[in-house]
Amino acid sequence: MEIEQRCPPGQIGTGKAFGTFGELLQGREASTQRDFLVTLPIERYARATFHPDPHALHVTVHPACKEKSRRLAQALLEYFSLPPGGVLTLQSELPAGKGLASSSADLVATARAVCSCFRVALPLPQLAAFMCQIEPSDGVMYPGIVAFYHREGRLRNFLGFLPPLTILGIDEGNEIDTLAFNTIPKPFTAADEHEYQALLTRLTLAIQQRDLHTIGQITTRSAILNQKLNPKRTLYDVLRISEEIGCPGVVVAHSGTCIGLLLARDGPDYHQQLALGRRHLALLTDDILTYHTLDFSQLRIKGVHRVARNDY
Template identity: 50%
Template sequence: MGKNVQIAQAGIGQSFGTFGELLQGVLPDNDLDFLVSFPITRYSHVTFVPDPGRDSIEVIPSHKTKTRDLASKILSWYKLPTGGRITVNSMIPVGKGLASSSADLVACARAIDNCYNLGIREEDIQRFLAEIEPSDGVMYPGVTSFYHKAGQLRDFLGTLPHLTVVGIDEGGTIDTLSFNQRKKPFTLRDKLEYQRLLDEIVLAIHKKDYVRVGRISTRSAQLNQKLLVKRTLPKVLDICERIRALGVIVTHSGPCIGLLLSSRLPDYPYKLGKATKLLKEITGEVNIYHSWERCHDLKHFPVIQERNIK
């Protein structure tokens, strides 16, 4: 281990999830799969209690096996006692493309770091996660462009404050591991468009040009119909046009779709109410999400309650 570690009674860690991606696709160079994340104020909370008297990890709930595997990897890497108990408490729905699994893993790494004061960096967490499953950059404090299959950061893009997603769920769940093994149907023309959209959204995020961000997110949702059809997309696009929302955003590997709004615009209350009413007519239930902002501490995010409107 190479240094003395300070053992706490327990360690806690947290991570935000994402509402899918602003952009996701394949680049023409080497057919690299990439995404541009959209962090939201929904979190996974993990507690780690070390138990030197044991040689294995207990995880609660027991089906969170990837979280257990990650904990074992980290403890072994730092030559720490490999026994303990992990408790995962997440407010992120599973199988919806909201980065629930990645958030659990990042929160777990932070809980162990908090317990032993290891000084684990985002790059270290990224490396550990790459050995477990594709991830979406939630270990970094904001929006990223990320090579999710390779588990590598392309670029850290900052934050997108004051954005709201009014979202619906078309139903069902999708296993991310299986989804990422699908053969992509994108043509060279599609891949060249993805490259152009990626270049554009990087500039748009840096400039906080939310109109352009919304337009690119909408185009990504349309392109993704080749890979994972959202049956309600035509209706949501129509509502987007009617209320002049910034754009449409989807979980590219999940069943959720929503409208992007800016809470800084004077007509926000009207658009929020109108979007909620019209989307509710499609599925009967609407969820409100808010973009994550840098002001929250990375290891101890406050729990911000989201609304579930039926």
């Protein structure tokens, strides 16, 4: 798959990329000893605009705190032997440090804006490699649900699509630096690694079968296993709510601060579960998060290999 863009008039490039609500599953494979995650794309985006400046010698970025995106834009200009100057502007619906892939989405949107501006094509594995030189990244450059080796920036495999879900969530506060978090040694036992491998095998089949009951069991188990790495103080309260309202399960940002309930939007009890979930979560927080998973129905028609631009 490639990022293939077309240059708008005036040589201004635009790009966007979705975020994720944490991960369906995150752990380590026993067979390969490689850390992996499984994405959960949501309808929240980072957007980038790139204005080339033939008189500038480097890229400037707005806001200035988006230094990682500036570095990627500069690296891509050098890689394609393009003029080195320009202005990169980013806007995001994804709060930073919460485990919603805000930084990865910024980087993907940046790459798409640069490629759009100059009508160049960048293979997605190459983009992932560029991103990994900056920080471990989520697989948000790939549409659909994917298993991704985030520390290496490599796609493991494409898993498929989910039925439409709503996530009712809590942000437990503060921010987590993904780069720093990924340097912490993970205390996985051999038993943990074998369990993660088995969970990934089950999740792959459950996604293919659109089996939300099993998917919820796996996301919940992954949340519990993650307590030894990045504990959520409200996890067992949210688990109790999940059981009381009968939703598929709980999902967490494994390297972030968010935790949520998974609700099936096309389920017969959706509206009742939504109301009950909000009522119960209101006892834990004054600010209930509401996200919706991304609808990839167009991809099922076009085919995954055709859509790798700014469509999502």
